[in-house]
Amino acid sequence: MLKHKLYEVLFSVSHLPDELKDNSKREELIKVVESQLSVRSLKKNQVILSPGYIADHIYFLEAGTARGYFYDGEGKEHTLYMWDERSIITDSMSYFSDQPTDLYIEVSQNSTLLSLSREKLREIISAFPYLEVVIDSIFFNDFLACRKRIMDLISLNPVDRYNNLTRSFPKVDLKFQQQDIASYLGTSRQTLSRSKKGEHL
Template sequence: MDKLRQHIEELSPLTDAEFDLIKPYFTYRRIKKHQYLTQEGDQSVAEYLILSGVFRMFHLDADGKEYIVQFAGENWWVADYQAYFKGKLATLHITCMEDAEVLCLNLNGREKLATEFHKMEHFFRMKLTNGYVALHRRILSLLSSTPQQRYEEFGQLYPQLMQKIPKKYIAEYLGVSRETLSRLYSNK
């Protein structure tokens, strides 16, 4: 739980008493490589704070082609938020790319924390805002950047992920073929 406190205190300092009231809302889980947190059609019952490991969020089209929406590493939050917040079935898959540890937070707990603790409401609002900004950056990058620019931006923003994620998945995320990624990598 030390990691949880450190993570929250990056945005909202807590007293020991406040943290003691917050801790029970989170459940610890170990996740094995290739295990799913969520699959399309599931009820999305939690959002996850990643303590260790890397996850891949993706959508499968009708032909089984995978479209990577997001990677998530240590200190990131991940969920199929459309399903989580709206009570709908998941449309995305979230799978573990290496053995990992997460903290789970259900929506009722999240809402109660946000209602009862102004600091947590601020924390959640800032995390969602940052995620929204990152999503916009990704969309604009896909629409207006060259593959080389997308590759360089990914490397600058997420150097730790470049080392952990197989190039096949980085290529998918960037919207290029594996061969194109190899050329971009060799031009680095």
């Protein structure tokens, strides 16, 4: 029996390597990963990454929610990411460039995170090279989601953006504050309230 939801995500990616279709190889990989994972229980609003630091860990959201945000030159906060459980969390730009992040990442509810350092992940991939395909697929899906969000911000009105969000993110209104949702959608709280009522502006 799998201990964490992480493995459900890993083994459900498209184009799964043949090696990971074999139960014995899966169990071997799980055993190694389990020995390297750190489990963290965090309180609501606890920050796991802040500007000036390098994102050298990948987190898996076992339970709870999290968001990534930044402040513009005028001190206004903007929500860039919202993550639900079963999500992989990091600042990809900082992680791959080895440069300091400009984001805050914090949990939005009491949450459980699995943590793996970049160094440990490299060791695991060195031992199981076919895992790299899975990791690449996860990050590629993250890229596609970001691209779609940019396209939605450009082409859709607030009502349609909100409807798209609720379809892809069940119970989002119960998991995040309204100002965070409005910021993520690139609108105001007042416009978000009207969008929920289906009022086109």
